[in-house]
Amino acid sequence: MSPWRRRLRRLAPLARPRRLAPLALGLTLLLLAPAAWLLLTSAGHVHDPGDDTNVPVMIVFGTGLEPGGTQPNAFLRGRLDTAVELFRTGRAKAVLVSGDAHGDSGDEVTAMSRYLTDRGVPQRRIVADGYGLDSYDTCRRARDVYGVRRALLVSQAFHLPRAVSLCRGLGVDADGVAAGCRDCQAVTIAYKTTREVPAAWKALYDRLSDRPPVVRSPATEQLAAALRD
Template sequence: MKRLIKLLTGLLFSGIVFVLLCNLWVVYSTRQYNYFAVDKLPSNDVALVLGTSRNIVRGKMNLYFKYRMEATARLFKEGKIKYIILSGNNDSEYYNEPLDMQRALLDLGVPAHVMTLDYSGFRTFDSVVRCKEVFNQNSFTIISQNFHNARALYIAHQEGINAISFAAQDVPAGYSVKTLIREYLARPKAVLDVHLLRPEADLTSNIEIKRR
């Protein structure tokens, strides 16, 4: 029993160290490619907007969603991006992140013809890989919150993609502790995905980005 306890303790300690190191490495290795100021952000033809739910409990708008859409609209109007891929989850007829993003951006004055909807962005890994393999983009700007951008950039760079990111406005402290904890655990998973597990993204659709 003592040996079992020591083994379990050792495994737990190793797991904690692995999670910490992965988080440090993902953030450290991508920090120079994540931009916070519009005037310092290099221009790119294409932006990849990572999806999240439009609403939270009791129908209130999700601030992560709101701020991402506002950031996307601003970058488009400032001429920092020309075309937009909206990638998110569409696992039922009642839940459609790409369509929700499109509607929000239309309300913010972004024209429909510059937007392409990717309905198979079930995970960040899928969204990034599909942007390259399905939509034939090897250089683009990722738009999400700062904490999420680090993981997306890490995946992109490990997949040979020349990506940068823009950090949308962050939410107030304590707004969603669950989201931050999930992200903290998702980064080690991203490291395992790109270096060991190599999950298969859905590459069946081949829709081209609409051009002017």
């Protein structure tokens, strides 16, 4: 074998990664495309709790209970504490708590309502949707069942782009307020942040398919009553 052929054979393994790099980059961009779409469509509509945004209704997204099924988990406590502060400062007049009333961890909306009333939010200002089985269903039912047209969405920052984009795509003039999470572990926050990548694909499917919520309910005046003086 000539010296040139031997040299080319030695260089061949080095050339393969260079050929694979554009393919890997393309696949990565494709994987992240729905998440980028959520960030773009929610841009300018995610705020800190101190920002001056006032609306009739805030929507608090459920996210599970502590073992025992009666107390909100750390993430949900952060959302509810933020909702209490927003209510106290007059940023919203009523609260729609949305989650799974029959979830594996327990009745989310009953626990959420109790947590709010224990901290001074009047029961008459709280409406519970026990069929907010995911973020899309929460937004769809808020519009179709409860007549929400403008709202503050209360959740952690990693979730808000998806929540805001879904609600706005369904015609709800929504802004997100980033909730804190004092007792949340960093590893759990990192996991939930990473989980938003596959969740973005589901959000894209939900929006493109315009699917109905899992549970359909007739329109109700509950929220309108909660907003009355």
